[in-house]
């Protein structure tokens with residue numbers, strides 16, 4: 001039997017979160033660790049659950065829904081939280097509305113309206129984040145900062161969604177100070193949004209390679225895949241986004 005590295009990796013990541021938080025005078029509990037399990041088998045997720053992890057992020061609708069249904073069957077007594085963090089097409093919104101707890105990638109009103117219409121009455125509102133194209137990359141998902149107030153107002157008015165905050169995937173950047181500058185722009189937008197909307201409490205930013213800078217700038221949720229589950233093999237899993 002091979003020994004999973006997932007529990008040790010999780011412990012290392014939690015320690016890094018605590019260290020980054022303490023360096024800038026924040027409480028580690030302010031930062032949620034989202035384990036990004038896309039392309040990884042359910043056995044890897046089981047190892048993470050056994051090590052106490054409860055929140056998981058998935059990028060592909062069908063793969064994510066299959067995992068959610070599997071764990072609802074096999075781990076009925078453990079409350080897991082599932083976050084959709086991939087690009088979302090209109091024609092794939094229904095399974096997200098019906099099965100996920102969060103969606104991080106809202107970048108147009110039409111998608112938000114569909115998710116609200118399709119959210120079953122038996123479930124609490126779907127928690128949503130607006131995705132900001134903070135690096136202003138051509139061909140990248142997310143709205144530009146100027147578009148935020150209008151989209152936020154429309155999304156906040158939808159009955160079956162709860163606007164919880166913002167998410168960003170900045171362009172890869174190795175230098176800590178430059179990472180920090182981009183994340184600080186996100187934090188400013190987050191504070192503006194908080195001033196206008198009561199339920200806003202979540203700033204989703206920071207991945208394996210820029211987690212420390214994100215926490216320093218005020219992230220409340222880091223999305224970590226590689227550092228927990230190892231490198232991804234995209235050839236191994238069918239693409240169903």
Ligand SMILES: *Cc1c(COP(=O)(O)O)cnc(C)c1O
Pocket residue numbers: 036038059085086169207208209223224225226227
């Ligand atoms: C894959 C992915 C992550 C995790 O990235 P790592 O670098 O493996 O930690 C985080 N956020 C999003 C939106 C992703 O697609």
